[in-house]
Amino acid sequence: MPVIAHPMIGNGQTEHGYYIYCIAESAATQQLDVASFPAAIEDNAKLEWVTTNDLAALSSTVPLEAYGEEALAEHLTDATWTAVRAMRHETVVEYVAKRTSVVPLRFGTIYLERSGIERMLNDKARELRQIIERLHGREEWGVNVYSDRARLLESITSVSPRLRELVRQAEAASPGQSYLLQKKIEALRVDEARAALSEIIEHVEQTLSAQADDSKRLRILKVEATEHGELKGKFAFLVNRSGFEEFRAAAEQLAEENVAAGVRLELTGPWPAYNFTVFDRT
Amino acid sequence: MSSPFDQIIITESGESLEESELSLLETLDHVLNRGLVIAGEITISVADIDLIFLGLNVMLSSVETAQEVLRRREQKSE
Numbered sequence: 001m002p003v004i005a006h007p008m009i010g011n012g013q014t015e016h017g018y019y020i021y022c023i024a025e026s027a028a029t030q031q032l033d034v035a036s037f038p039a040a041i042e043d044n045a046k047l048e049w050v051t052t053n054d055l056a057a058l059s060s061t062v063p064l065e066a067y068g069e070e071a072l073a074e075h076l077t078d079a080t081w082t083a084v085r086a087m088r089h090e091t092v093v094e095y096v097a098k099r100t101s102v103v104p105l106r107f108g109t110i111y112l113e114r115s116g117i118e119r120m121l122n123d124k125a126r127e128l129r130q131i132i133e134r135l136h137g138r139e140e141w142g143v144n145v146y147s148d149r150a151r152l153l154e155s156i157t158s159v160s161p162r163l164r165e166l167v168r169q170a171e172a173a174s175p176g177q178s179y180l181l182q183k184k185i186e187a188l189r190v191d192e193a194r195a196a197l198s199e200i201i202e203h204v205e206q207t208l209s210a211q212a213d214d215s216k217r218l219r220i221l222k223v224e225a226t227e228h229g230e231l232k233g234k235f236a237f238l239v240n241r242s243g244f245e246e247f248r249a250a251a252e253q254l255a256e257e258n259v260a261a262g263v264r265l266e267l268t269g270p271w272p273a274y275n276f277t278v279f280d281r282t
Numbered sequence: 283m284s285s286p287f288d289q290i291i292i293t294e295s296g297e298s299l300e301e302s303e304l305s306l307l308e309t310l311d312h313v314l315n316r317g318l319v320i321a322g323e324i325t326i327s328v329a330d331i332d333l334i335f336l337g338l339n340v341m342l343s344s345v346e347t348a349q350e351v352l353r354r355r356e357q358k359s360e
Contacts, residue, residue: 069324076334079341086313106317108326255287266288274316
C-alpha cells in the first residue's frame with residue numbers, strides 16, 4: 001500500500017525509512033556481528049537485525065528525502081545512483097549469504113516503521129521459513145551460454161549431411177544452377193544453425209539440471225553481444241555445496257564438447273539465491 | 283585458443299565480479315530483477331524495475347563499448 005511520505009518533520013530533522021536487504025533465521029544471525037558487515041546502502045547508517053520469533057530481517061535506515069516515493073522514482077532514473085546502491089545491497093546480502101542461508105530481497109523495499117517489518121515477518125513466517133530451509137547447504141550458480149554465430153554457421157556445414165550434399169552439388173553445377181543452390185544452402189544453414197543451437201542449449205539445461213536441486217531458465221532482456229558472441233541462454237541452478245565440484249566439471253565438459261559449434265559457457269557465482277525465493281507450491 | 287569455459291567466482295571482497303562491466307550487469311540483473319518481492323510501504327514496482335534495468339543495461343553497455351574502443355585505440359598507438 002503506497003503511503004505518501006513526508007521527508008521532513010516539524011523540527012527540521014530528516015525523517016527515515018527502513019530499507020531491508022534479506023531475511024535469515026534469527027538464531028543464525030545472533031552469531032554475526034553487524035559491526036563487521038560491509039557498508040549499508042546509505043553512508044552513516046548502521047545495519048541492524050529486526051527480529052521476531054525465529055526470523056530476522058537485515059535493515060538500515062534511509063533518508064526519506066531520497067527514498068520517499070517521488071524522490072526515489074526520480075533517483076532511479078540516474079544510472080550511477082542506482083548502480084551504486086544496488087551494488088551495496090548485493091555486497092551486504094553476499095556477506096550474509098556466505099555465513100548463513102538468506103532470502104535475498106529485491107532492491108528497493110522500504111518500511112516507514114520498524115513495526116512494519118516485524119508485522120511482515122510474522123505474516124510471512126511460514127513461507128519464509130520454507131524458503132530458508134530449502135536453501136540450507138545450497139548455493140545459486142548462474143550459467144550463461146554464448147554463441148559465436150559465424151563459427152556456428154561454419155561448423156554446421158561440416159556436420160549436416162544435407163548441407164554437405166548441397167555443397168557438393170553446387171560445386172558440380174553450372175554457374176546459374178550453382179547460384180540458386182548457393183541461396184538454398186544459405187537459407188538451410190541459418191535454419192540448421194538455429195536448430196543446432198537450441199538443441200545445445202537444451203542439452204546444457206538438462207545436463208546441469210541433473211546435477212542441481214533446482215533450475216530456472218532466465219529471460220534475456222536484451223541481446224548482449226560480447227567478445228564471446230551473443231548471449232543465447234541464461235540459467236540459474238540451485239546447487240548443493242557438496243555437489244558443486246561435479247556440477248562445475250559437468251559445465252566445463254559441456255563447454256569443451258560444444259567449442260566447435262562456437263559455443264562458450266560462463267559460470268558465475270556463488271550468488272545469494274535470488275532466483276529461488278519463490279514459495280514452495282507443495 | 284582460450285578455454286571455452288569461464289568461471290567467475292564471487293570472492294569475499296566482491297572484486298572478481300566488479301572487474302568487468304559485464305559482471306556488473308550480471309549483478310544488477312540479480313539485484314534489480316530477481317529476489318523476493320515483498321510489499322513494503324515504499325516498494326519499487328516490478329514494472330519499474332524492468333525499465334530501470336533496461337536503462338542501466340543500455341548505459342553500462344555503452345560505457346563498456348566506449349572503454350573497448352579506447353583500449354583498441356591505445357593498443358594501436360603503442
